[in-house]
Amino acid sequence: MLKKIIFFNLLFSTFIIQISKSAESGGMPQLNPEFWISQIFWLIISFGILFIVLSKFILPKIRNNIELRKSEILDNIETAEKQKTEAENTLKNYDELIRKSKNESKNYFNDARKKIIEDIEKKKQALDKEINIEIKKAEAEVAELVNKAPEKIQKIAIETSSDLIRQLIGEEVNNSSISAIVDDLYKKNKGKYYGN
Amino acid sequence: MAANPMTQFEVYRIGPEIKINQIDISFTNASLFMIISALSILLIFNLGSSKKNIIPTKIQLLAELSYSFISKMISDTAGNKGKPYFNLIFSLFMFVLFCNMFGMLPYSFTVTSHIIVTFFLAALIFIGVTVIGFIKHGFGYLKLFVPSGVPLVLLPLIVVIEIISYLSRPISLSVRLFANMMAGHTMMKVFGSFVISLGIVGGWLPLSFSVALTGLEILVAFLQAYVFAILTCIYLNDALNLHH
Numbered sequence: 033m034l035k036k037i038i039f040f041n042l043l044f045s046t047f048i049i050q051i052s053k054s055a056e057s058g059g060m061p062q063l064n065p066e067f068w069i070s071q072i073f074w075l076i077i078s079f080g081i082l083f084i085v086l087s088k089f090i091l092p093k094i095r096n097n098i099e100l101r102k103s104e105i106l107d108n109i110e111t112a113e114k115q116k117t118e119a120e121n122t123l124k125n126y127d128e129l130i131r132k133s134k135n136e137s138k139n140y141f142n143d144a145r146k147k148i149i150e151d152i153e154k155k156k157q158a159l160d161k162e163i164n165i166e167i168k169k170a171e172a173e174v175a176e177l178v179n180k181a182p183e184k185i186q187k188i189a190i191e192t193s194s195d196l197i198r199q200l201i202g203e204e205v206n207n208s209s210i211s212a213i214v215d216d217l218y219k220k221n222k223g224k225y226y227g228n
Numbered sequence: 229m230a231a232n233p234m235t236q237f238e239v240y241r242i243g244p245e246i247k248i249n250q251i252d253i254s255f256t257n258a259s260l261f262m263i264i265s266a267l268s269i270l271l272i273f274n275l276g277s278s279k280k281n282i283i284p285t286k287i288q289l290l291a292e293l294s295y296s297f298i299s300k301m302i303s304d305t306a307g308n309k310g311k312p313y314f315n316l317i318f319s320l321f322m323f324v325l326f327c328n329m330f331g332m333l334p335y336s337f338t339v340t341s342h343i344i345v346t347f348f349l350a351a352l353i354f355i356g357v358t359v360i361g362f363i364k365h366g367f368g369y370l371k372l373f374v375p376s377g378v379p380l381v382l383l384p385l386i387v388v389i390e391i392i393s394y395l396s397r398p399i400s401l402s403v404r405l406f407a408n409m410m411a412g413h414t415m416m417k418v419f420g421s422f423v424i425s426l427g428i429v430g431g432w433l434p435l436s437f438s439v440a441l442t443g444l445e446i447l448v449a450f451l452q453a454y455v456f457a458i459l460t461c462i463y464l465n466d467a468l469n470l471h472h
């Protein structure tokens with residue numbers, strides 16, 4: 033601060049010396065006091081007009097413009113943010129919807145599959161039942177046949193043996209004795225022929 | 229030498245002599261350039277503030293950038309309390325800037341190269357700041373001259389120095405602007421007359437100097453307006469926030 037003061041005082045004093053020197057030679061028009069009052073007068077007028085018009089009319093307008101822009105930008109940012117959240121919500125909803133419909137379609141698929149499997153199962157069971165019945169029928173038939181077979185075979189055996197005997201010895205043999213023998217043989221060999 | 233480099237600072241009457249009570253207030257070339265500066269500021273800023281576009285036009289951008297520039301300068305140096313003086317500092321800065329810049333036009337007159345003009349503005353600021361200081365702090369404003377933390381022995385000396393420094397403010401403020409403008413314009417004139425006297429053979433060197441000086445002077449014109457405004461803000465800060 034001290035340096036500054038000394039510097040300016042020096043500057044000013046040298047300046048005054050210069051002024052007086054140049055004033056003698058008529059060098060510096062700044063120091064001619066002829067128009068000082070006029071300059072101050074016109075300075076007050078021009079600067080006064082400038083100050084009044086600027087502060088009353090122009091600067092408030094500029095201030096308003098700047099503030100208006102600021103608030104508008106803030107508003108725009110706010111709306112943009114709102115729209116962003118809206119868009120995000122919509123996207124979420126969309127995702128949800130997609131997920132739901134995927135699940136639904138899966139469910140449909142599973143249902144259809146279950147139904148089909150059930151259907152197949154049912155039909156299979158029905159078929160099995162039928163087949164079982166058929167098998168049972170067949171088995172019964174077979175059993176009947178099996179049951180009837182020895183009698184028939186016995187009959188045939190008796191007939192054949194009686195025929196053979198007649199042919200061999202030319203004599204009629206009592207059928208009952210033959211059948212007794214066949215029965216006896218049959219009983220003996222039953223397990224051999226019909227063992228299941 | 230072709231012309232005295234100081235003739236560019238001469239004030240002469242334009243039109244008739246106007247006298248009120250023996251006081252000469254005639255319209256001069258200085259008055260002309262003051263009026264031109266003030267009117268061009270008003271014109272530019274009126275154009276810049278009349279439209280209310282969200283995306284500013286070029287002239288609107290210029291006005292708004294200068295507004296925020298000065299606004300930032302005040303809040304940086306004087307804080308929030310400096311806001312009410314925005315209009316005055318804005319007008320001061322623009323007036324000084326435009327007077328300096330109009331002075332850069334050939335054959336024009338530089339209003340701020342006259343000590344009486346700059347001294348009047350500086351005195352206005354000095355008186356205004358002092359009045360504001362006394363209104364805000366009463367006689368407590370005198371504490372400005374008594375810095376805290378100074379040994380008691382040195383205090384009388386420091387107080388005297390502080391008072392001198394305070395009183396020299398208008399002088400330093402006015403002489404800085406006036407001397408800068410005058411020195412620059414004189415230099416340009418001197419180099420210009422060298423170009424004439426050295427002719428086509430040797431004139432190129434002073435001409436290139438003159439071109440460089442023109443750039444420098446435009447910088448100085450802006451810088452001095454800025455310094456003038458920022459010093460006003462600093463003085464205002466002293467009056468608003470008593471730091472000592």
